[in-house]
Structure formats: structure tokens, C-alpha cells
Amino acid sequence: DALGAPPRDLEGRRVLITAGGTREPLDPVRFLGNSSSGRQGCELAAEARDRGAQVTLVLANVEPPLVPAGVAVVQAPTAALMGEAVTERLAGADVLIMAAAVADFRPARVAEEKIRKDPDSDAAPVLELERTPDILAGAAAAPDRPRVVVGFAAQTGDAPAVLAAGREKARRKGADLLAVNAVGGGRGFGDVPTTVHLVDGRGEQLDVISGTKREVARALLDHIGRLLATMAG
Ligand code: CTP
Numbered sequence: 001d002a003l004g005a006p007p008r009d010l011e012g013r014r015v016l017i018t019a020g021g022t023r024e025p026l027d028p029v030r031f032l033g034n035s036s037s038g039r040q041g042c043e044l045a046a047e048a049r050d051r052g053a054q055v056t057l058v059l060a061n062v063e064p065p066l067v068p069a070g071v072a073v074v075q076a077p078t079a080a081l082m083g084e085a086v087t088e089r090l091a092g093a094d095v096l097i098m099a100a101a102v103a104d105f106r107p108a109r110v111a112e113e114k115i116r117k118d119p120d121s122d123a124a125p126v127l128e129l130e131r132t133p134d135i136l137a138g139a140a141a142a143p144d145r146p147r148v149v150v151g152f153a154a155q156t157g158d159a160p161a162v163l164a165a166g167r168e169k170a171r172r173k174g175a176d177l178l179a180v181n182a183v184g185g186g187r188g189f190g191d192v193p194t195t196v197h198l199v200d201g202r203g204e205q206l207d208v209i210s211g212t213k214r215e216v217a218r219a220l221l222d223h224i225g226r227l228l229a230t231m232a233g
């Protein structure tokens, strides 16, 4: 490993990480999903483990080979299940990292039977959607909130637009750190290098991190380790 061993700065810390992309069912065989592979969250989990942390990884539809050994795993395939899995574990966590791509909208109703075409017409159904709760904002506002709450924001657009949207989002979410990265046009998803703008809760840019997802994980955990060290306890 070209990176070498990380510092053991998270010894005894409890780190809760979400990874992957939620799938919101439409009927028994269909869902609304997204392109998140879960790689970034899995790299964060492996890196936190190597720094001595006790890691719980909450997974939404992540391929098993990506999941690192030596971490506790909880499956949470939908936004609702992920919300429950995170909320239940908030009080015990020192750090929450929401690397998962959580659906913003889900079908308002899940059909009990597979949705069929009407053989007598070309009509297509119109799906009614409803909002899902914002897990990150809820966790950041919770009384038993982890000391460090971190979000990931995938933004489309050119570099200035990506950063501007990320700064605004950081201020709105109440997270301590927000990792903003550009996606679309081949960027961001899967096993590709990324560039992440790290902003704090006031929307101020702290760092720009470029590299593999493991390198991004290491740099982000450097910031998280420093932030924890400045807090009492
Ligand atoms: N997030 C969450 N719960 C949701 C949606 C998003 O916890 N229902 C978290 C994601 O895990 C991520 C962060 O919020 O850490 C930012 O997600 P993003 O989709 O960029 O932000 P949104 O507030 O959903 O804004 P947008 O309308 O741009 O999608």
C-alpha cells in the first residue's frame, strides 16, 4: 500500500459510517435508485478501522466484495431503514459520516402487485413521490448527537457551481464537515479518482483533496481526528 500505515489517532473512538445508495420500492420487483457504489464509505470504514476506531458500517445495496473486514455491518437498503439504523446508534457514536446517497423522494405508495401495462392503451402511469426525512440534518440537530457529524454532497455542474452549492448546503445541514464532490460526466461514481472540497459548518473551505477514494478517506479522517482532539473527552 503506497499510502503506508495511518496514525492510530482514533483508538477507542466509535465511528458510524453509511455507504451505498438507497433503493425505494415502487412494487415488489422495482425501485427508484441511484448510482452510488458505496466505495467511498467502505474506504472510510477501512481507514477508520486502521486508525483504531470501532466502526459500524450501515450499508444500502453495496456489493459484498467492497465491504472491509473488521467492521460491524448493518444492512439498511431504504432511506427509512437507514434513518432507523442511524438514529438507533447515534448516542453511542463519536463520529457520524453520511457517505451514503440517500433518496430525497420515494414513491408515495408501494404497489402490492407488480405494476402492469394496460393492454388497451398507451397510457403511462404518473408516479407520485413523497419526501424522505433528512438523516444527516436530523442527526446534527439531535440532543445525543455524535461530536463530529460529516456529510458528503455530490453536485453536478462546473467547479465554481459545485463549491457554491456545497457551501450553501454546509450552512443548511448543521454538519461539522461537508465533503463536496463533483459528479456527472464520468466523475465521482465507481473506482475513479475524485476531488473533494472540504467545507466546515459555516461553509468555509478548509481543504481541497484529490486522489483515490482511499486517499480522500485518509485526508478526511485526518481532519476528523484533529477535530475530535480539540474537543473535550
Ligand atoms: N442526506 C441524508 N438524508 C437524506 C438526503 C441526504 O442524510 N434524505 C445526506 C447525505 O447522506 C449526504 C448529505 O445529506 O451526506 C448531502 O446529500 P445531498 O444529496 O448532497 O444533499 P441534499 O440536502 O439532499 O440536497 P439536494 O437537493 O442537492 O440533493
Ligand code: CA
Residues within 6 Å of the ligand: 102, 103, 104
Ligand atoms: Ca439529495
